[in-house]
Amino acid sequence: MKKKILLVMMMSVFALQMTACGKEATPAETEPAETTEAVETTENTENTENTELANPWTEITEEQATAKIPNSFSAPEGATNVVWRAMGDMDPSSFEVPGPVVELDFDLDGMSFTAREQITGDDNQDISGMFYDWTVTNDITLANWADGNMPAKASRYVGDSESADLVTWYDVEIGISYSLSTVAKDLDGFDPQAIVEAMYDPNKQASAGIPDDADEHVPMDITGCDTFTQIVDKLQAGQGYANVTIADKDVLLVASGTYDYDGDGKKFVAIDADVYEYNADGKIQYLGYVECGGTAYPLAVDKGILYVGNNHGMQKMTITEFDLLAVDENAYVEYDSDGNGTYYYTSDLRTVNEDPDGKVADDSKLNEFYADYEKAEMVEFNTVQ
Incomplete structure (x- = not known):
């Protein structure tokens, strides 16, 4: 269910209470490899051979980034020179963990920033690629992220020729690591937390469009509908519908909305649906409502099983003999x-x-279900115009 989102933009004072020397180490493998290194010959040190390293980063669109990673961010208002990049497999049908690193570069108020996000599963990782002996590190709490309860760490390096800021945070509910970094000559008085909070985009969260916890889902009124076609005729623009088989029964799925999965206008899928069937008397019967945990997990069907999943679990649903x-x-x-x-x-x-609480020793069963889901067919919906 959708979390109630706080849209409060909080400004905090980043206090520096220590002065210490630090230095920047070689960037991690998540840094763009664009350097050219010279190789000296043993006979003549003036003869060099330039070898350009392959760049592992690929420029992508914002839509591709959002489709791959739920709970994504956006460039803050007023940002310029906005560029999205990725390192790793951006195939939307791939669900490996850790996933690709997605990077957002932008300029704002005369400063340059790099934001990153990566599905890292159970591991909270620093994906920034920055290696400084940080002068100071503070625990902070981000507004709007996680209903205003997102713990984060803000680190600052103060050097003779440059300073650096890094904010890292981790969404434990989804399993995503984030970072925002910037380097400048002087960062005195600058508040990186405000930039992170300005990057929060409620429309990109996995729960966007899903009813609030306090709002129980109410299906549409199908009074007078004797056929699936008559239900479809009552749908509003933007809603979707699909006919599938669950447990050898023909059912109608009605989605609150659809989205273009591959971005080519050919396959429209959904993350929620009301489920209808014809009962033994030939009358339409409402079976219930299902919803997934974001656009990375559209509804899917395989061998009469309906798959409903998210980053924390996968359900295999069926229809019993009692409808x-x-x-x-x-x-x-x-x-x-x-x-x-x-x-x-x-x-x-x-x-x-056999465990009374349903506990198991490890994630093997969960991984098995995710593998089964990848083999299933995503339900393709018709979108009402």
């Missing part, structure tokens, strides 16, 4: 405040786990 839409198998993980995961494997219909 109930139910979770036949469910594999998921729950994290504590320190980011430690506990894994579960359960079912609403049968005994699949």
Whole structure:
């Protein structure tokens, strides 16, 4: 369900209480490799051979970045020279963890910034590629991110010729590591936290468009509808519909909206749907509502199973002989405040786990379900115009 988003822009004072020497080390592998190194010959030091290293970064669109990583950010208002890049597999059908590193470069108020994001799963990683002996590091809390409760670290290096700022944060619910960095001659009085908060985009969050926790989903009124076609005729522009088979039963899925999965205008998918079927009497019966955890996990079907998933779990849903839409198998993980995961494997219909709480030793079952999901066919929806 959608989190209630705080859109408060908070400015904090970054206090420097230490002075120490620091230095920047060689960038990590996540840095663009654009250097040219000279190789001296043993016979003549004046003869050099220039070898250009391959650049692992590929320029991408903002839409590609958003499709690959949920809970993404945006360039703040007023930013210029905005460039999106990625290092790694950007195939939207690939779900490997860790995923590709997505980078956003932009200029704002005469300063240059680099923001990065990467699905790192259970591991909170520093993906900034910056290596300084930080003069000071403070624990901060970001506004708007995670309902205004996102813990983060703000680090500053103060040197003789340059200074550097780095903010890192980690979305434990989704498993994404973030960073924002900048380098300038003097950063005295500058507040990097305000830039991070200005990058928050509620429309890019995985829960965008999903009802609030307090708002129970209410299906459309199908009074007078005797056929699926009559339901479709009542849909509003932007909604989607699809006919699929679940547990050998023909059902109609009605989505609140669809999106272009590959960006080529050929495949439109959805992350939520009301489910309808014809009962034994030939009348339309409403079975329930399903929703996934963001655009990275569109609804999918395989061998009569409906897949409903997110970054923390995957459900295999079926329709019982009593015309109930139910979770036949469910594999998921729950994290504590320190980011430690506990894994579960359960079912609403049968005994699949001897542990009374449904706990399992590791993530093998969850990974198995994700692999099954990748083999399933994404449900293609028709979009009402």
